[in-house]
Amino acid sequence: MAQLLLQSVWLIPCYSLLGAALSALWFPGITRRTGPRPAGYVNVTMTFISFVHAVIALTATWNQPAQQFSIPWLQVAGLDLTIPIEVSSLTVGVIVVVAGLNLLAQTFAIGYMEMDWGWGRLYSLMAVFEAGLVALALCNSLFFSYIILEILTLGTYLIVGIWFNQSLVVTGARDAFLTKRIGDLFLLMGVIALLPIAGTWNFSELAEWARTANVDQNTITLIGLALIAGPMGKCAQFPLHLWLDEAMEGPVPASILRNSVVVATGAWILVKLEPVLSLSPVVQSTMIVIGSISAIGGSLIALAQIDIKRAFSYLVTAYMGIVFIAVGTQQTEAALLIVLTHALSMALMMMSSGAVVWNSITQDLTQLGGLWSRRPVSGLALVVATLGLIALPPFGSFWSMLKLADGLENSGHPWLVGVLLIVNALTAFGLTRAFSLVFGGKPKQMSERSPEVHWPMALPMIILSAFTLHLPLILQSLSLLPSWADINTNMALLLIWSSIFGASLSAVIYLGNYIQKPVQFPIKALQDLVAYDFYTPNLYRNSIVFSVAVVSQLTSWIDRYLVDGVVNLFGMVTLFSGQSLKYSTSGQSQFYALTILVGVTVLGVFLCWSSLSHMVLVMTASVFHQQSLG
């Protein structure tokens, strides 16, 4: 049974796609008859099937060697595009996480979307995301990974744009799509350029090739830079980070999935491409620099946000930055572990914030407060998520961070450990701040009547909290944790102290009464700089957007007045010199057309005159010929 399910693990994305196709029927077709809810139930069922299938398959593949098989797709002109599938404990494990999180997110959506009509679209898109992520995990080829990323980019556009009649949603969807797409197209350039020199897109073969490759440094650097541009867009790294924050305008269930696993698609590609990327030291340094900037920048920006969802979403940029650092220093295992621990905690965090926002009317941190007594589930969920995300033993991220810090110490860039500690402290500070502002203190006007959410939202939170708490145990049972004897105690202590320092400082500031609220940064300009996201939106508006707009207007002007103008002038002067002014009036031009037609016809008849009699004969003959053929 388990073996059979393992063999048919490729069916999992098909379940989701089937669910997506089925719920498309509710858009808007039968919604009027049944209401929007069945679309959701169909998809939850499908995801549940996927989850069960994946879990059973995981038991079958555990401790077994990876299996490879391939599905033929296209063979043309010597280019062989076969889909290579890799079924290993890692890929099936990823599927379990994705399907599980999607199941929880979809259950959460049953509660969250209670009053909404857009179930069909939301659920079908979430199913598409699940299918894409699962397929990405299974497929072992850069080319098909690119295809999936592109389709998910379109998915992001649509899922952020679910509430399309709000203008912020529309711009958010636009920016998300365009940012990711620009990253994707650089990735495409890399994909295209890589094939002639590597001869394959298969990740395993690429790794094999990279081991012995002797390539021109400039070429491989350019290709490597193009290849990391795609993940940069997906992982919302500086300077392509803006979209994630704007994407928070979309519904929370989509954000749960996006902030936990969809952004991780970029990290996954990076990890898979690591052998190729490490061919060029420039690319590695670029990854480290981008990762460091994003990690510190993201966690700093998060401190200054007053929107609860944004305060959390910038942490995604920060943690993905850490993943970039990890891949840049060839710590792929640590990178994957961070992705896993981050995914669970971040999903839980988004659930908690979604639950608070859902019936508190506002998502402004400064207007909330004192919810701890009334909302134990949401509060506990946020506590657990915080514990899971910062490096505090015995919870998940401690182990992944420790693994990374260990590696960084020996990587030749020991200063990166400092970056890690700063990010960890800032994250601890930011999360404690958010928790204190929402759940601590006294109830404010907006949070006075804010009861706990109903079960479809509470249940996934509770389940996910339990999983987040138990993650270290799960990891241990999979023997992914180091034994106590091997622990680098110095590093562990540094991490623990940075967490405690950040969290306690924040608690003192925000829970205590020693400091005037609202808390200000010491320097106003610095606060603005961070609060307005380093002014990157303005930077974009004034540089790229502006120049594209100017160039396109210029092209249009040239087209209309120069190219077309010259043609019109030419036409008027030469062809209709006498009556140029009448040339575009209706009666006249038809007359010209007629003369041209008559002229052409006369010419044709004249040319063929000698054999026109012959032609009649030919025509008759051809008819007969046709009959005899037919």
Added chain:
Amino acid sequence: MLSALIWLPVIGAALVGFLPGNISASRARIGAIAISGVLLLWTIYLLTQFNLVTPGLQMQEYLPWIQTLGLNYSLGVDGLSLPLVALTNLLTLVVIFSSDLQAPKSAPLKRPRLFYSLVLLISGGMAGALLAQNLLLFFLFYEVELIPFYLMISIWGSEKRDYAAIKFLLYTAVSGILILAAFLAINWLTNASSFDYAAISTQGLSQRTQLILLTLMIVGFGIKIPLVPLHTWLPDAYVEASTPTAILLGGVLAKLGTYGLVRFCLGLFPETWSLVTPGLSIVAAVSVLYGTLAALAQKDIKRMVAYSSIGHMGYVLLGTIALTPLALVGAVSQMVSHGLILALLFYLVGVIETKVGTRDLDVLNGLLNPIRGLPTISALLILAGMGSAGIPGMAGFISEFLVFQGSFAAFPVPTLLCVVGTALTAVYFVILLNRTCFGKLDNKTAYYPKVTGLEQLPAIALTGLIIWLGVQPSWLVRWSESTTTALVAATPVYEARQLAMSPIVPLSEVSSHPTISNPSIH
């Protein structure tokens, strides 16, 4: 077999147009649908009969016609023309089916019988041009196309139709004259016995002569495609023409230009073509960037789509000049997928225009609204726009990708510029979609007529086909692969490249091909 593709629509046109008596519009429509349906079925039958591994002509027909002129009635089909014939007949059916569907019948089609017969004539003429294996015969069909198109623009067009029609006519007439001149010169200078494609060999001509002749043809076909800067007839013609005419112009007629490039420029002058490709690669990149940038600045969605067409034809040009089998098969697939996607876009824009009454980006808003908007049409528009922007899963992506991958080795910089063009395509389609489909529907004006199922049917069918070809692209490329490979193999660049560098792909497949028995490959 092939003659039926030409003469059935012509006879049909005559029947619909000139049959005495007072046939009602709906009767004429049914008749026309029947004829084009039979045509499409016949095309499908031909597809099943087509031999995929033969690179040369199949199902040939030959009748001596006017021997003194060298004009013979010689037809044949190969992997280059077959997909385009299928595209033509499919779009003909779509156009005829959809042209008189308005519900409620606020504006019935003017002069329906003339309309249907012209559409059928276009279909017959296109088939003739694509199947003709005689240069003069091709030219006759090529010119015959102008008349129905001219009439369709000038009778069913919108306000500035006469200007647009005249412009179209003059441009394409110049194109015809250039091509005729080139064909006549080829015939005289090579002393060929006739204008038959097979009888012509340009080997003996001096390179200078070849270059002049080739330039004449490139300009001639370049007008038809159109390439920047020969394109100014296009925005006016596409925008002023009614939806069915625009579909036929963009989906069908423009393909004659690219077909001509491959068949006559590349096919007749393989050596000289290799010389001009570097220059043409710049033209391709410029066309792509120019078309997309100009589209970005438009306020009229139909004009935006029209400019997008200029950009997309740039990819086809890029594929034809790279001279790799991959790029050329990509170019042929791009002709087909561009035809399908452009037709779908024009169709949807047409529906929006009829229902909402405007094409202005500043006025349109929120059509995705499930209650009072046009939700299905908007959803399809999103898919079509994204397909045009090259999102995988739809036919546009795989064709563009094959072109890019195939031409990267030959022309890296123009190829990368074309990829940038795809990014810009995404930008203007997002602008289009954000303004048209997203946003808030104005409740005061949103009393749009319902879109009936019959009106949705052609769009849904086209979308289905586009997605199917995107998911199963072998159905898109299989028809042309052997023909295009043989065409490329005839060029000296290809041979040189095979010798010079270690190839990307294992050659076993290419060289085991029956037609390429070039010992230098091994």
